[in-house]
Amino acid sequence: MKTKSFKLGLVGFPLSHSRSPEIWQVIFNNLGISNISYHLFEVKDVTQILHVLSQPDVVGVNVTIPYKKKVIPLLSELTAQAEGTGAVNTIVKSANGKLIGHNTDVEGFKESLKNFLGSETIEQAFILGTGGSALAVSLALKSLAVDHYFISRKPGGDKVLTYDDINTPITEFPKLIVNCTPLGMYPNVSTFPPIDFQKIKAKSYCFDLVYNPETTIFLQKCKMRGAFVRNGMEMLHLQAIKAWDFISKHIP
Secondary structure, eight states: OOOOOOEEEEEEOOOOOOHHHHHHHHHHHHOOOOOOHEEEEEEEETTTTHHHSSSSEEEEEEEOOTTTTTTTGSSSSHHHHHHHTOOOSSEEOOTTSSSEEEEOHHHHHHHHHHHHTTTOOOOEEEEEOOSSSHHHHHHHHHHTTOOOEEEEEEEEETTEHHHHHSSSSSSSSEEEEEESOOTOOOOTTTTOOOOOOOOOOTTTTEESSOOOOSOOOHHHHHHHOOOEEOOOOOHHHHHHHEEEEEEEETOO
C-alpha cells in the first residue's frame, strides 16, 4: 500500500528570508520521515490562511509575521501556551476538523536564552517590540522571574515604554535586551531598532530573534559595545522541534 503524503508549511508575508524549509527537512531526515514535505505559503491577507489549511493534504502550518495575533479569531481553540501569549505560531487540523492554535516560541526562546546566559543571572530586560514574538518572549521571561518592559514606538499600557523614554540620559539599560522586531531582517538589512547603543554596557546580553542575516546591525552595534550577542537561529530550531511534537500527534 502506498504511504499517504502530507504537507506542512509556513504562512506569513514576506517569506523570502525564511530558512524554515531546510530546518524542517533536517527534522524529517533525522526522524526518517519521507512522506511529509514543507512549503512556504505567502499570504497577503490573514483569511487566506484558511484556504491553505483547507487543502486536504495540509495537516498543519507554522505562522510568522504579521499573522501571529491576527489569526486567532479564525481558530476553533487555543492551547494554554497560545492563550497565555495571545499569539499563535503553530496551527493543526484535528481529526474532527477543528483548527487548534499553539505557541512553541515560548519554550524555544526560553531554552535558547538559558544556553546563551549559562550561569548568568538576569533580573531585568527590555523587549524591543510588542508583536506576537514579543509576547512569547515576555511569557518566557516571566517564567524565569525576569522583570521586563516592552519598548515601542508608540505609548502603550502598563510595562510599555517608548524609545524616547529609554533614550534619555537618566535611563539605564538592563543587562538583557531582546529584539523582537523585524528590523534588520533580510531584505531590509540596513535597518535596526532606534535605541541609544552608547547606553549598552559591556558584558550585557543582546538577543536578536532575527536569524537572516546571521549578524544584524543591531547585533553588530551591541558587540561593538562589548556585549555578548546571539541571533534567533537556535530558537528557530528549538521551536520547530516542539512544533513537530505538537503537530505529529494530529497526523492521521
